[in-house]
Amino acid sequence: MTTATLEKPATAAPSLAPSAQSSRPMVPKAACLLMGLDLGTNKSCVLAGGPGSSDITVSKVVPSVVGYVKDGIVDGIITGNAKVLFGEEALRQMLHVELAVPLAEGVITHPEAARDFMLHLRQLADPSGRSEIRAVVGVPANAGEQAREAIRRAATGVFSHILLIPEPFLAALGYRDDARVRQPGYVDPVVNSLFIDIGGGTSDLCLVQGYFPTREDQISIPFAGDAIDALIFDGLNRTYPNNGLSLITVREIKEAHAYVGPSRKPLEVKVVIGGKSRTLELGEAIGNACNALIDKIYPALTALIASASSDSVVTLLQNIIVTGGGSQIRGIDTVLQKKLADDGYESPTVRLAGQDFQRYVAMGALKAARAARENQWQVLLG
């Protein structure tokens, strides 16, 4: 079953159209607010703003987690005695809640939590709850119809209109500096670039060459931040059995120390185990786990380069951009660049997207929302 769109009659049809018998579309009557949403496996980013302006009124990055408060929690422990918590608040109260993660590998796996999470994001963007919200939502490159339908279902009744666009393209759009597009010397990433968006659940690679990427231009690999966490966790347990560290702590360690390339030793990390402070040597565990990411994405990178036309490939090689949380892994740009150079590619340049790495997809989504034509939106009937 697919999400219902525009099927229920709402008002009288124009009298003259011979086939007029269904509904009037949801022409905005309330204030319309546009939302760009990067629904990530670990972190989500929401940007919002009005149509017809470039202002961003809301910009938030929220851990993609929902906490359902356990029964029997004493009054006052949870602020406002809330029953459901989100993001940082849910993590802070993890002792008192059942944590639910809406997505795995970039795809909704917990529909109720996904819906609650979307309602929360809507609330962040429109605290009054009165606006009509139109959202452009990023989806992993090559996301199947089932994954897309899961997003549409979760969004039904939350947003009035939706448009799903692959994340790497949105990243390119978000990364593009619109003010400089006409300036001489500015290299427009939308014209010729290769984006590597390393998130929590998937690593998405995409050729962006001035047209909308085809399926062949995009590769999505189900190996990213979460898989690295799991490898570090396993490595840690092999070296330090029964250490008791949770995956959340391991993720924090990764975010602080992740690197690729030659082994970095000593890499000593202080942790608290059983109430006692200990120093662990994690150079090998972290290096092995992060280098596994290189092993996964490098063949995809070279496959996409090989598919680019010979006219474009030289410029393309100078516009390889790494974004997403994975761009924070130390050395990822230089290691990929060196591998390409060692393999004989012509003057490759791999760059990091920069400090807004968590926001580029949502920025691109908001730009797309502002540019979308009326007939490009999908109307969600809740």
Added chain:
Amino acid sequence: MGRIYRRICFLRFEGRGAEATQIEFTELKDAVDVAKMGSPSIPEADSILRRLLEEEGERVADAVAFAEAIVPYLPGQMAAAGPALSPLASGNSMGLKAGLRPSGDARSVADFIDDMLAQDRPRAR
């Protein structure tokens, strides 16, 4: 108005009923309202418009029938005419990747979205 209605008919032929309905109740309705306002007699305007829409519907039906008849012959004819005329010459079934566009700036973001929706269509059916 005829152009808008032809678009609606084509969308319905393509199975994109929701989009067709959306245009019907926005663009077409607005155009009908404007046409009625400019007419001295509402019944007369209704009659003219109804005839116009019926004619446009028939034109689209004829065009679709013609296309169905001629499409099987086109690839052979175009191949015989040389690669420059063949939309499949680039080897890309979408016909989108014939080469780099001169500038991303020349195309609006909405055009990119159109490309995306065109790619999604076969998958959605």
